[in-house]
């Protein structure tokens with residue numbers, strides 16, 4: 001439960017080029033990332049959201065709410 005695989009994550013080592021490490025990813029992490037991507041995809045393509053008028057966008061609100069809900073589930 002919760003652990004479903006690995007992902008590659010960038011690791012800042014503080015000096016040198018850093019490193020890509022394999023990190024365990026939980027299902028909650030994946031749900032958060034998936035929700036965040038949907039929100040980001042919309043926000044980068046929606047004229048209203050790009051205009052800073054996200055409060056008036058009826059599409060972005062549910063996406064953002066889903067993202068926040070996924071974060072809460074991960075706690």
Ligand SMILES: [Zn+2]
Nearest residue numbers: 046049057060
């Ligand atoms: Zn929008």
